[in-house]
Amino acid sequence: MSPKERKSYLIAIKRRYLKANKAEKQVILDESCHVCGYNRKYAIRLLNKRNNFPLKQKPGRKPRYHSPSLLSALKHIWFASDQMCSKRLKAVIPLWLPFYKLHYGELAHEDYQALLDISPASIDRILKPIRAKQAQKGLTGTKPGTLLKNQIPIRSGTWDITEPGFMEADTIAHCGNSLAGDFVWSLKLTDYYSGWTECRAVMVKSNWTPS
Incomplete structure (x- = not known):
């Protein structure tokens, strides 16, 4: 047998071998050694190696977004x-x-x-x-917590706003590459319906009431 014919033969019997019980595997090994002329240990290694021959892929939709x-x-x-x-x-x-x-x-x-x-x-x-x-875009001065989430009513889900009064708020730390020490924070409030935006500069995030 040519190398190509041996490979095709082993692919054909390998599926049977991997599903067979111990007695059936002995019969398949005897058969493969006789047909291909392999040493028994070498034949066992070939048939037990799961990635030496490509198995038939399951049918399915071809990938569309690989361009x-x-x-x-x-x-x-x-x-x-x-x-x-x-x-x-x-x-x-x-x-x-x-x-x-x-x-x-x-x-x-x-x-x-x-x-x-x-x-x-x-x-x-x-x-x-x-x-x-991608490197981290910037430092964050906000830590997640459940206390304020339970105390302040926050609307979640899809925004379907038909009147002013619902805002999005965010803070920006003007601290360079370090959050250590004192620095200015920008507080930004945006009305979702109208787009009206108010900004204030503050020195600390806690115990401060905007005027």
């Missing part, structure tokens, strides 16, 4: 959006795609349509290795 050009386009949009989370990025992609050509060049029709159809889960999967390489 290098698609990955490049998604990266451009992600960085331009200041690295949004996948759910928000999914929402802005249709708004940004018409202007993609002006900044990054022509986009293939297949990639254009794939970006419109892509799901947040697929965005997370594609961008995962890129996110891992």
Whole structure:
């Protein structure tokens, strides 16, 4: 037998061998040693090694989002959006795609349509290795806690605001590369409905009432 024929033969009997009981394996080993002329220990090693021959893949849908050009386009949009989370990025992609050509060049029709159809889960999967390489964007001066969450009513879920009065608030630490010592914080409040924004500079985050 030629090496190619031996390989094809071993692929054919390997599936039987891995599913067989001890007695059946002895019979298959005798058969393979006789047909291929292998030493018994070598035949056992070949048949027990699970990755030496490619097993038949399960049928399924071909991967759609593996195009290098698609990955490049998604990266451009992600960085331009200041690295949004996948759910928000999914929402802005249709708004940004018409202007993609002006900044990054022509986009293939297949990639254009794939970006419109892509799901947040697929965005997370594609961008995962890129996110891992990105350095931390900045320091954070906010620690998660449950005390204030229980004391202050916070609206969660989808925003469906039809009148002013609901705000988003955030603080920014002007501390350079270290949170040590005294420094100024920016407090920013934005009314979600009107977009009206108020900013104040404060020295500390605790025990301070904005005027």
